[in-house]
Amino acid sequence: MQPRRLRTRLLLLGALLIAGLLLAAACDDDEEEPEEAAATATTAAAGETPAAAIDISGVSELDDGTLTVGSDIAYAPLEFFEEGTETPAGLDVDLAQAIADVLGVDVEFINSGFDGLIPALNTDEFDIVMSAMTITESRSQEVDFVAYLNVGTGIVVPADNPNNIATLADLCGLTVAVQVGTTQETLVVDQSDQCDEPIDVVTFDTNPLAVEDLRTGGADANLSDFPVAFLDAQESDGALQVIDTQIEPAPYGIAVRQSSTALTAVLEQALQAIRDSGEYDQILATWDLESTALP
C-alpha cells in the first residue's frame, strides 16, 4: 500500500495497543479495590473492639486509612508467602493486622530486601518496617523502635552435626551462611575476629538461599532468628537440625521514622491494647511462639 496510508495504519495500531494496555492496567486496579474493602469489613467486624478507641487524627501516615508495612517476606514463621500465593502470612503479619484493627486502619505488606528496609523507610516508601528486625544500637541511630517480641539467634547444622557445633565459638574455621544486613551477620563476623582461625562468612540476599547453601553442603552452618532456624530444621525432612540454645535474645522492634513521633505513640498504645486484651498472647500461641513474648 502507499507509504502514507501504511504509516497512518501503523500509528493507529500503536495508539490502540497503548490504549489497550492502559485500559488493562486501569481495569486491574478497579477489580482489586472492592475486594480489599470487603476483606477489611469482615476483619473489622470479627476483630475485638478495643475498650477505648485510639485517636489517630494526628497521625499523617494513617490519613490514607492504610498502614503500609515494609518487610522481607521470606522468613517463616514470622513473615512468608502462603504456598503458591502472594498472600503474606506469619506472626508479624498477624500482629500487624491486630494493631491495625485496633487503630481502625487497613494493613498492607510490601515486600523488600531486608538490608534495604531501613533506608527505604527513611525515604518514605512505607509507614513502618515489621520484619523480625532486632533492635540494635546502630539501627536505633537511624530509626525509632517499638519493641514487640523477644527473640534470640539459632544455629542450624546438618542433621548429624559433623562439626560438633554447640556454641558460637565452635564456628571458628568453618563456613557460615547468613543473610546480609542481619544481626546474625554481625554476630558471626564479630566471633570470627575472636577466633584463631577466621570464619568464612558467606552472605546471601535472603535467608532461604543461605539455608540452601547449608543444605547442599556449601556451608557448615546457618544462623538466623531462633523461630526461623527451628522451622527450617523442622521442614528439612530430617536433613537439618537446630542447636537447642537461643543465643543473645534481644527484642524485635517495629521500625518507625524518627520524625514520625505521633505514629510511634499510637503504635505503642495499640500494642499495649492487644497485650491487655489477651490478643497478643493468642496470636503468639497460634504460632507456638509463646516463649518469645515480651517480658
Place this chain on the structure above:
Amino acid sequence: MLDALAAIRFDWGTVGDFLFDPVIIRALRETVIIAVVAMVLGIVFGLGLGVMRVSRNPAASGFATLYVWFWRATPVILQLLIMYFGLRQVFEADIFRDNWTRWRVAVITFGLNEAAYMAEIVRAGIRSIEAGQLDAARSLGMTNLQAMRRIILPQALRVIVPPTGNEFIAMLKNTSVAFAIGVVELTNAAKIQSARNFKVMELYTVAAFWYLVIVTFFSILQAELERLLAVGERERPETLFSRAMTIMGSRRGG
C-alpha cells in the same frame, strides 16, 4: 529549591573512607579476576563453537546451535543458581561437593554463558569474509579447517575484536549477580558495607567510581588493540594515546 539542595544527606567522608578500603579493593580484584578468567574461557570455547556453527558437519553445527540457544535464552543469574544449588541438589556425587566451590562455579558459568555470545560474534566475523577467500584457499589445496585457521579467522578478527571488547566490559559488570551464590565482588561488597553503616549512596558511589575506572582502562586497551589490528588500512582509527603521541612530535603516532 535551595532548601532541597541544603537537605541533601551525603557524607563525602564515608566515600573517602571506603574508596581504598581493603575489603573494597579485594572485592574489586575479585571482579577483575573473575571477569578475565571467565572471558578467556568464553573466548576459547566461543571460538570453537563459532567455527562449529558454520561447519557443514550436522553434528557439530547442531550441537553448537543447541548450546548457543540454551545459554543465551536463560538469564545468567538463573544459570548460576542451577549450576551451583541445582546441580548440588540433584547429584550426590563427590565432584559436586568440595571441588564445586562457589567461586569456581561462578567463573565456569560466566565462561560458558559468554561462549554462547562469542560463538555468535565469531560466526558473524567468519561470515563477513567473502566466500572467494575460502574458495581461493581450497583451490590451493587447504582443508576447510586449515583455511579457517590461516586465512579466514585472522581476517575475521578485525570484525570480532570490537564486539568482544564490548562483551568483556559487559562481563565486568555482570559479575555482580554472582551474589546470588554468595560470591563477593565489588557491587556486593558495597552492598554488605552499606547494610552495616546505612550509608547506601556513599558506598554505591565508591563502587560506581571503581567500575568507571576499570572500564575506562579496558576501553583504552581495546582501542589500542583495534588500532594495532588495523595496520595497513587507509584510515587507521585514532585513539587518545595515538593522538597524544602525534602532539608530542613522535612520527610513529601518525
